[in-house]
Amino acid sequence: MVKKLVKQGNYSVALEFVDQLLQRYPQHVESLRAKGSILLKMGEKDAALDAYRKAHEVEPNPQVQKQIESLERSGRGH
Numbered sequence: 670m671v672k673k674l675v676k677q678g679n680y681s682v683a684l685e686f687v688d689q690l691l692q693r694y695p696q697h698v699e700s701l702r703a704k705g706s707i708l709l710k711m712g713e714k715d716a717a718l719d720a721y722r723k724a725h726e727v728e729p730n731p732q733v734q735k736q737i738e739s740l741e742r743s744g745r746g747h
Contacts, residue, residue, distance in 0.1 A: 670686060671683050671686055671687060671707075674686065675706075675707060675710065680707050680710055680711050681711075683703075683707050684704065684707045684708070684711070687703050687707065688704070691704065696727050698724050698727045698730075701720050701721075701723050701724035701727065702720075702721070702724045704720040705717045705718075705720035705733075708720060714740055714744060715744075717740065718740045718741070718744070721733055721736050721737050
């Protein structure tokens, strides 16, 4: 469902859907990762970074760690 919405460019609807899941299951790592990805597509780097950090706390993942490091580096230049 979320992937389909993102593919269609319906980021705000996808984000609402993920947020509803996270209200019920705040530690759901896939939803946290999805939230980070959606926020990044929306240009919300700081919020995306927060979501990725939460996902990494719940379940460390090398790809998520790389994404966090990349966002942190890109944020330093501003």
